[in-house]
Amino acid sequence: MDKNPPVYKNGKVSVHPVVRTFMRRCGEIGFISAHFSFEDGGQQLPYSIVAAFNYIFAAANYSLGVYPGLTSGAANLIITSGSPELKKYYIPKMFTGEWQGTMALTEPGAGSSLSDIKTKAIPTGEGFYLIKGQKIFISAGNHDGADNVVNLMLARVEGAPAGVKGISLFVVPELRGDGAGGLVSNDVTCAGIEHKLGYRGSPITQLSMGENDDCRGWIVGEENKGLAYMFQMMNEERINVGIGAAGIASAAYYDSLKYSGERLQGRPLNSKNPADPQCAIINHPDVKRMLLYQKAVSEGSLSLALLLGKYIDLKHVSSDEEIEKIDLLLEFLTPIAKSYPSEKGIHSVSAGLQILGGYGYCEDFNLELFFRDSRIHPIHEGTTGIQGQDLLGRKTAMKSGRAFELFLHEIRKTINEAEKYDELEDYAAKLDQSLSDFEITARHLLNLASKGNIEVFLADATLYLEMAGVLTIAWQWLMQANCAAKQLINCSDEALKKFYLSKIHTMKFFFKYELPAVGTLSDILMDEEILTAGIDEAIFID
């Protein structure tokens, strides 16, 4: 799919034939509907299981997994917020993989700034709106692997207030029902596709609605509440991006682990006799360091994704009070679960590529593909910068800081648990120190906010997000080490023992090499020298 990317011709996009086969197969095995309730036609599988599926799909072929993933997300939005008619008409075909779902937000003038969406929706009084406008960067917005595309699209009803308070959500299909069981054109034109660095198996389309004034959209939920509905799908997609990034990072890890065990080059540094045979490069400490980094990033990210899956599942069996807590934790952790794997996943893949040396740079191996594919993740579904502003500007202070407090509390529970194991005590103390650095830094920043200069407050939100990310993944590793330490007590299976010891070893690696960044980032964030916010552009003169 990377070598045969989508082709645009005369308003239609041809994708690799495997897309159609795969989508139908995902429909048949019930993957697209996996975590939906029985009543809605789903399988009621826990979300953590679905997350694990998505992780495996992403490791195998990120671009391909996006087709059913988006369809599932779009279906969720119709099921949760759409009318019974919309559900009845669209969901069955989406669940079978015959129809593709998308999320259509971005416009040429509205990317990170969604409040500037201009696509118009004109009420007709006939149960639908007339849609007119342009969308860009719409993943799978048109392709011949599906019989129809169901766009979940943000638009502005004529006369609606400016900004985010005037945005509504519509179902805008490529083809609409003709009332007699057939389909007719809905005046949604695909104007082209992007040619991209990676993620090439999935077409990123430009869509033009209403060129012939005949594009119909059906509202989802109430007018002007579209962004709130969309954020339900968006949060799910953000978690999925993190899972996808973890999947690619894992695939890269296993490829470089395999290579490093086979490739002979150099000799152990302690016995460099040129007459000795060369050793496998996995024996070189620098290669081991890179492999452990890859393992730490990918498995740490997966751990976080599965935890979020668990939280989502727990909501089905929890009291209202517990659900409120879980929702707050999900709010706080979503930008982290999206960004940490996205950002560090690239570094992790890059370390894997480096292990292969010149071969890593060539197309004979997949590392260069993973390097290209992984670079999309800090961009789509809200850039890292936007995630940082979300975490610091919204989530940290929300509900009087309750989400933030709950986050600290969860980490403290893991620290307390680790203190019970002699071998983990030192690491518990290290995480405790980092947690304290984080808390102090967050309070310092919130104090800046209270002085009213929001630009200074949020100037380094990206670094705050990075700090929260490293802390969170360290927490995941200590959690895994706790589990391993517990299991090791009575473990007699040698293979299992090695597995648990490898988890503890990787935790130690993360704590030695990665966790110190928390302290450094804290120092930078606490430093009050202002070098970006409000500074004149003249700093770029040369």
Added chain:
Amino acid sequence: MDKNPPVYKNGKVSVHPVVRTFMRRCGEIGFISAHFSFEDGGQQLPYSIVAAFNYIFAAANYSLGVYPGLTSGAANLIITSGSPELKKYYIPKMFTGEWQGTMALTEPGAGSSLSDIKTKAIPTGEGFYLIKGQKIFISAGNHDGADNVVNLMLARVEGAPAGVKGISLFVVPELRGDGAGGLVSNDVTCAGIEHKLGYRGSPITQLSMGENDDCRGWIVGEENKGLAYMFQMMNEERINVGIGAAGIASAAYYDSLKYSGERLQGRPLNSKNPADPQCAIINHPDVKRMLLYQKAVSEGSLSLALLLGKYIDLKHVSSDEEIEKIDLLLEFLTPIAKSYPSEKGIHSVSAGLQILGGYGYCEDFNLELFFRDSRIHPIHEGTTGIQGQDLLGRKTAMKSGRAFELFLHEIRKTINEAEKYDELEDYAAKLDQSLSDFEITARHLLNLASKGNIEVFLADATLYLEMAGVLTIAWQWLMQANCAAKQLINCSDEALKKFYLSKIHTMKFFFKYELPAVGTLSDILMDEEILTAGIDEAIFID
């Protein structure tokens, strides 16, 4: 050239037609011979000027600049170590750009471990050797943009000692003189080219010598001293890699700077009224931070490259005692000048890509190309891991630590200078602290080495190199700030004033956001927990 990469067919490589034009033009304007002496047919231009040229070429088109760059490097090797006959025959055609020069080191079983080179050279007693073997990853090893390729090739004379002490250097041309002014095949076959992530304009070839037992090689200098000669070219190429990486990073910086001044998106965080027009994204602090990072990395790297150029130039006018010092500084700084721009250049380009958001991921802009091109630099001419071992394992301890001491001394001079300017005093103190961290860390590591466990000593040499890199670039920035502060005293030109202030501002940025890494890396390097060296592979079991 990226879209029309070299094509291999029937043993020949076709490259973009501009290669031939460009090589001849580089010959005509005297670029290939620029820094050679008049006697050798050169222009006697200072090396710092050549470095600036190379920087500009790399920013324009990294792949294209490699053709004359390699030719110049290969010519240098023949001029410095070759016989008068070799000089007379090869140099004129190389200087005109008619013949391509290469460095042919790598073999399938000998990449980072050069001691394992197997290509054989059999003495004939007729003034040449018969060469037999395989080389891979040879840049520009065969192409139709030149009339001949002059490979500077490492091989092992039959019966030579094992390891690096048995390696000799040969001129192994693609076509050899027929004694009557013509050229005949020299039995060097191009067996294929690599398909690469980036750097696509330059063919990376596989060469096979002596398939018909008729490949002749002419020795350069003495037998078994080949690696020492080659390292002269290699050191020059390593500096060039750093310059190339800085060039690509600069090109990316200017592209994202331009975009950020034109792209309207969002509103200032202090006045978010959706009715206001959107602002250019350069006004967002997070974008400014990324731009300043790009500026700090690319201009800091350029500064270091030009300093090395200056050192090389100073050798022409210095006393023997001074030349010895300069050589030691060059030895110490070369791995840093190669690696810092290579590693941080990728991050810097990635930040630039991020500024363009979704557009940065698409081929409409050059950022995705820069991202792919820049990834070669930590790999070729000695990986970052190899540079780290060179800096810590060889350069830091060499001549009883004299190179190391000279390095510290030069930085201290800059600190002392900065202390004279009130505005720079705090930054002088910061660099002084980092310098002290570095010194303590280096001595701690050397102490480990003295205990005999070389594997533990060198385990984190890559981090030591990174630490030295950040320190060195901070030094470059303080040096630039000193110069700016001095010039500002009596500066009445408003544009120049802004330029100098931008330099001081970028120094402050580097000291706030990047320099703290020195302390963090010091802590990691001083930590005695061993998690890689000598640890069993079982840590990777899952």
